[in-house]
Amino acid sequence: MAVPILKQGPYLIASVQSALTDTDLLELRTALVALVGRYRSRGVIVDVTALDVMDSFASRTLRDMAHMIRLRGAETVIVGIQPEVAFTMVQLGLTLAGVATALDLEEGLAFLGHGSRKPGPDAAAPGA
Amino acid sequence: MNRRPARSTAAARAHSRPPRPRPRRATVSDEMHIPIAGSQDIVTARQYGRALALELGFSNSNLTLIATIISELTRNILNYAHHGTIVLGVLERDGRRGIAVEARDRGPGIPDVARALEIGYSTSGSLGLGLPGVRRLMDEFEIVSRAGHGTTVRARKWAS
Amino acid sequence: MKVGRESANLTAVPLESTASLLSELVSHLRQLRTQLREEWARRITEAKLLTAMTKEEVFAEATTVYDNYVEVLETGTFEALQAYARNLSERIIPRGVQTDEVVGSVLLLRDVLARSLFARYRSDFDKLNRILDAYEPAANRIAITVAVGFVEERERKIRQQEEAIRELSTPVLQVRERLLILPIIGVIDPQRARQLTEQLLRGIRTNRARVVVIDITGVAAMDSTVANHLVLTVEASRLLGATVIVTGLSPEIAQTLVNIGVDLAKMNTVGDLQGGIEEAERLLGDRAHLGVKSDLPV
Numbered sequence: 001m002a003v004p005i006l007k008q009g010p011y012l013i014a015s016v017q018s019a020l021t022d023t024d025l026l027e028l029r030t031a032l033v034a035l036v037g038r039y040r041s042r043g044v045i046v047d048v049t050a051l052d053v054m055d056s057f058a059s060r061t062l063r064d065m066a067h068m069i070r071l072r073g074a075e076t077v078i079v080g081i082q083p084e085v086a087f088t089m090v091q092l093g094l095t096l097a098g099v100a101t102a103l104d105l106e107e108g109l110a111f112l113g114h115g116s117r118k119p120g121p122d123a124a125a126p127g128a
Numbered sequence: 129m130n131r132r133p134a135r136s137t138a139a140a141r142a143h144s145r146p147p148r149p150r151p152r153r154a155t156v157s158d159e160m161h162i163p164i165a166g167s168q169d170i171v172t173a174r175q176y177g178r179a180l181a182l183e184l185g186f187s188n189s190n191l192t193l194i195a196t197i198i199s200e201l202t203r204n205i206l207n208y209a210h211h212g213t214i215v216l217g218v219l220e221r222d223g224r225r226g227i228a229v230e231a232r233d234r235g236p237g238i239p240d241v242a243r244a245l246e247i248g249y250s251t252s253g254s255l256g257l258g259l260p261g262v263r264r265l266m267d268e269f270e271i272v273s274r275a276g277h278g279t280t281v282r283a284r285k286w287a288s
Numbered sequence: 289m290k291v292g293r294e295s296a297n298l299t300a301v302p303l304e305s306t307a308s309l310l311s312e313l314v315s316h317l318r319q320l321r322t323q324l325r326e327e328w329a330r331r332i333t334e335a336k337l338l339t340a341m342t343k344e345e346v347f348a349e350a351t352t353v354y355d356n357y358v359e360v361l362e363t364g365t366f367e368a369l370q371a372y373a374r375n376l377s378e379r380i381i382p383r384g385v386q387t388d389e390v391v392g393s394v395l396l397l398r399d400v401l402a403r404s405l406f407a408r409y410r411s412d413f414d415k416l417n418r419i420l421d422a423y424e425p426a427a428n429r430i431a432i433t434v435a436v437g438f439v440e441e442r443e444r445k446i447r448q449q450e451e452a453i454r455e456l457s458t459p460v461l462q463v464r465e466r467l468l469i470l471p472i473i474g475v476i477d478p479q480r481a482r483q484l485t486e487q488l489l490r491g492i493r494t495n496r497a498r499v500v501v502i503d504i505t506g507v508a509a510m511d512s513t514v515a516n517h518l519v520l521t522v523e524a525s526r527l528l529g530a531t532v533i534v535t536g537l538s539p540e541i542a543q544t545l546v547n548i549g550v551d552l553a554k555m556n557t558v559g560d561l562q563g564g565i566e567e568a569e570r571l572l573g574d575r576a577h578l579g580v581k582s583d584l585p586v
Contacts, residue, residue, distance in 0.1 A: 019175070022167035053174055053192060055199040056258050079529070083489035084192040086527040090520045092196065092261035095527075102529035103496055111529075189486065 003028045010042040018050040029065040036072045043112035044069055049080030059094040066099045079108040160216040164205045173214045174198045180216050184225050185287045193265055200258035201231035209235020226286035234278035241273050309422040314362045325354050328400045337389045361426050366433055373437030390438045394431045460491035467568050468497040473506035481517040492530045499568040503561045505536025515544045535564035
């Protein structure tokens with residue numbers, strides 16, 4: 001599989017490489033949905049730091065992915081969108097509406113409730 | 129104040145060959161034709177586009193922009209015509225340089241071009257045509273499409 | 289070109305090549321280097337040019353220009369002169385030297401040198417003509433090179449300053465961890481808007497901000513292009529994991545946003561900057577709000 005997926009406790013982390021083809025993206029979606037089921041993961045982080053372009057297909061596929069993963073009881077966070085990519089996306093009307101986003105892996109984990117720096121009551125992961 | 133005797137042409141000629149201060153690049157517009165037949169070609173087309181834009185001196189955000197619109201145009205070719213060509217070219221005018229992107233196919237054509245260009249910001253992402261977005265982001269944009277004959281989209285951006 | 293004398297023909301005139309004329313010119317200029325430089329510097333002062341520089345500085349620069357001048361006449365290449373013109377401009381522009389002073393001074397040198405030629409060759413009119421034929425095109429080209437070098441450097445400086453002013457006038461402030469404030473004052477044109485967005489997005493990444501307060505109290509009006517740009521900036525910030533709170537929205541700007549189709553109820557707006565910061569603190573204190581989901585319909 002083109003995209004490496006790591007399991008970190010209750011979470012799955014996928015790091016996308018650049019030059020991702022349509023097929024790679026669809027395979028990633030299938031793989032993540034299956035793995036969330038198999039491991040009963042609570043959250044999925046998709047790190048797109050290396051993606052130099054996010055077009056309508058990528059945007060749509062990520063949204064579909066988040067939907068499907070939510071149906072399996074887990075939350076998806078997209079992290080690592082580059083500033084230039086972000087701005088181009090919104091100019092083209094690709095806003096990833098309905099999908100959680102965070103700055104990077106650390107922020108993504110914090111969002112999912114794994115954050116170790118702030119002590120305090122554990123926020124229930126949405127959709128768990 | 130200064131008296132001006134007539135010049136001899138030989139003397140004038142001898143001094144009118146000052147060396148050029150900067151070497152100038154040839155104004156050759158090379159075109160790059162990229163055949164589009166499968167989704168792998170989307171990546172190819174946008175990588176070439178990005179490389180060319182980089183050479184032409186576009187800013188970082190514009191590199192991403194150009195790569196993205198090439199991706200969209202290529203995707204349209206695949207979605208609606210299954211195969212076609214992306215042509216990348218260099219523009220030069222008054223010392224400014226730019227990139228010309230052309231997406232050609234002989235597919236079914238777009239029956240209602242005006243409507244395709246009308247689609248609002250919010251939904252263009254999911255509908256995938258992306259043309260309104262491309263038009264908004266590029267400096268020049270034109271589309272020719274005839275039902276049954278195919279579509280050609282031309283978009284240009286200047287690096288100024 | 290033929291060199292030499294046609295014998296027994298009284299109307300024949302010895303023809304020097306341009307090269308030999310120039311080399312004669314060059315030796316003349318070298319010979320009179322001291323007087324001509326002094327005369328030039330004196331005429332510059334008389335004409336009240338380059339007043340921002342001291343007499344010593346003027347003479348020092350005059351010397352370099354003079355020597356460059358002679359070198360151009362000798363070698364026919366302009367690179368050294370161009371480099372010097374740029375270098376000189378870089379140094380004197382910050383001191384307030386104006387274009388007319390630079391052009392005027394260079395033209396004075398041209399005059400001083402021409403007069404010296406008249407003086408030397410006054411008994412041989414034909415020779416004078418030929419020397420001037422060789423001298424004038426070069427002298428003109430030199431004047432142009434220096435003037436253009438100066439003007440280009442000035443333009444470059446002005447562009448730099450404009451850029452710096454634009455950057456200064458839109459500071460992205462980190463007030464505390466995870467919170468950025470972007471106060472905007474004055475007129476925003478599309479170019480400034482674009483720069484603002486770039487600075488903000490970079491700032492979000494560098495400062496790892498989770499909340500940004502954009503305060504537009506100081507902005508009177510916005511056309512729909514810029515208003516749309518603001519909306520895009522909010523959305524792009526969201527993609528980087530930051531929530532944006534817009535404060536100081538005037539009724540006019542609110543109307544513009546509504547006109548371009550923004551549902552203000554869905555946009556995070558607060559009346560004033562203080563209120564915006566308080567809201568930001570609330571968001572940051574509440575873990576459930578880490579990371580952002582978009583509710584914006586756009």
